Amino acid sequence: xxxxxxxxxxxxxxxxxxxxxxxxxxxxxxxxxxxxxxxxxxxxxxxxxxxxxxxxxxxxxxxxxxxxxxxxxxxxxxxxxxxxxxxxxxxxxxxxxxxxxxxxxxxxxxxxxxxxxxxxxxxxxxxxxxxxxxxxxxxxxxxxxxxxxxxxxxxxxxxxxxxxxxxxxxxxxxxxxxxxxxxxxxxxxxxxxxxxxxxxxxxxxxxxxxxxxxxxxxxxxxxxxxxxxxxxxxxxxxxxxxxxxxxxxxxxxxxxxxx
Amino acid sequence: xxxxxxxxxxxxxxxxxxxxxxxxxxxxxxxxxxxxxxxxxxxxxxxxxxxxxxxxxxxxxxxxxxxxxxxxxxxxxxxxxxxxxxxxxxxxxxxxxxxxxxxxxxxxxxxxxxxxxxxxxxxxxxxxxxxxxxx
Numbered sequence: 001x002x003x004x005x006x007x008x009x010x011x012x013x014x015x016x017x018x019x020x021x022x023x024x025x026x027x028x029x030x031x032x033x034x035x036x037x038x039x040x041x042x043x044x045x046x047x048x049x050x051x052x053x054x055x056x057x058x059x060x061x062x063x064x065x066x067x068x069x070x071x072x073x074x075x076x077x078x079x080x081x082x083x084x085x086x087x088x089x090x091x092x093x094x095x096x097x098x099x100x101x102x103x104x105x106x107x108x109x110x111x112x113x114x115x116x117x118x119x120x121x122x123x124x125x126x127x128x129x130x131x132x133x134x135x136x137x138x139x140x141x142x143x144x145x146x147x148x149x150x151x152x153x154x155x156x157x158x159x160x161x162x163x164x165x166x167x168x169x170x171x172x173x174x175x176x177x178x179x180x181x182x183x184x185x186x187x188x189x190x191x192x193x194x195x196x197x198x199x200x201x202x203x204x205x206x207x208x209x210x211x212x213x214x215x216x217x218x219x220x221x222x223x224x225x226x227x228x229x230x231x232x233x234x235x236x237x238x239x240x241x242x243x244x245x246x247x248x249x250x251x252x253x254x255x256x257x258x259x
Numbered sequence: 260x261x262x263x264x265x266x267x268x269x270x271x272x273x274x275x276x277x278x279x280x281x282x283x284x285x286x287x288x289x290x291x292x293x294x295x296x297x298x299x300x301x302x303x304x305x306x307x308x309x310x311x312x313x314x315x316x317x318x319x320x321x322x323x324x325x326x327x328x329x330x331x332x333x334x335x336x337x338x339x340x341x342x343x344x345x346x347x348x349x350x351x352x353x354x355x356x357x358x359x360x361x362x363x364x365x366x367x368x369x370x371x372x373x374x375x376x377x378x379x380x381x382x383x384x385x386x387x388x389x390x391x392x393x394x
Contacts, residue, residue: 093295095331
């Protein structure tokens with residue numbers, strides 16, 4: 001999928017903007033998963049092994065430390081995504097570390113491959129990140145939607161982004177993406193798990209929100225907020241300044257960006 | 260000689276299994292990866308990759324049989340295999356055998372100098388070895 005707009009004249013500037021979006025996204029993810037780590041762990045205790053929130057928090061805190069130690073986000077968005085993925089892989093561990101790690105590494109690889117082609121902007125970045133995440137997780141987890149996994153959140157989010165009218169302002173598009181992700185996560189409640197530890201429970205896994213689907217919804221909401229914020233800063237899609245009806249609420253706790 | 264790689268969720272279980280193999284078949288190259296450090300249970304693909312490189316370095320081209328315990332051990336192995344050169348992956352075989360029984364049986368057979376195919380076959384037989392002799 002390519003962005004319908006023509007290539008941007010200032011590729012380096014756009015690459016730096018994309019790196020700032022990823023930086024803001026990962027900082028948001030670290031902050032919100034940290035706040036919700038006990039809830040995620042309780043979800044996992046019901047149908048898994050009860051460490052999802054704690055382990056993911058630990059991994060994202062390590063990613064946050066890497067971002068803080070770096071001299072700003074730079075302009076290599078592929079490298080930024082790949083490094084964060086490797087950090088999650090090494091620190092989170094378990095299935096969720098492998099899956100989220102692979103998700104970010106696949107997205108990073110695709111950003112590297114697409115470098116030099118038409119620069120995809122903030123909307124294209126969101127597309128590459130979500131598409132890469134879905135591909136990476138589906139391949140490593142050998143999973144499809146409907147099995148009570150992260151994919152039940154991420155696939156509806158990707159479809160919402162792909163299906164959005166191109167003339168719709170990006171912040172409205174991303175709000176729809178975040179809401180599709182959250183609806184997808186909630187829809188895992190009645191499902192019987194077919195993958196992971198929860199599948200050992202069989203029918204007893206029904207009635208519980210899947211912890212991976214829940215954490216994925218947090219990550220997508222943060223991505224949507226980071227992309228929408230970048231769009232407002234850039235005036236992409238001809239929208240200048242804060243757009244009316246932009247996602248507010250918990251989205252306003254974004255850590256200050258390092259520029 | 261064929262080597263063994265043990266991928267489990269518990270550092271203690273993996274270390275214990277390495278010790279059992281070292282006693283039963285001290286000549287067999289073996290490496291293990293288990294736990295997330297700090298006593299946390301789980302599997303880490305990067306640790307598995309390190310262990311795999313370590314055992315491959317000690318087996319010449321005779322190959323490595325991988326034994327897995329539960330669930331995400333398989334995913335951690337997939338992550339580790341992606342870290343490796345394609346050529347190195349040809350020397351690796353993944354067993355469906357039970358973790359402890361399969362590893363010990365495989366080690367004893369490997370110590371006899373047979374090839375990877377024979378070691379893999381021996382390990383899978385472990386699933387049907389009775390625990391108690393029946394009358």
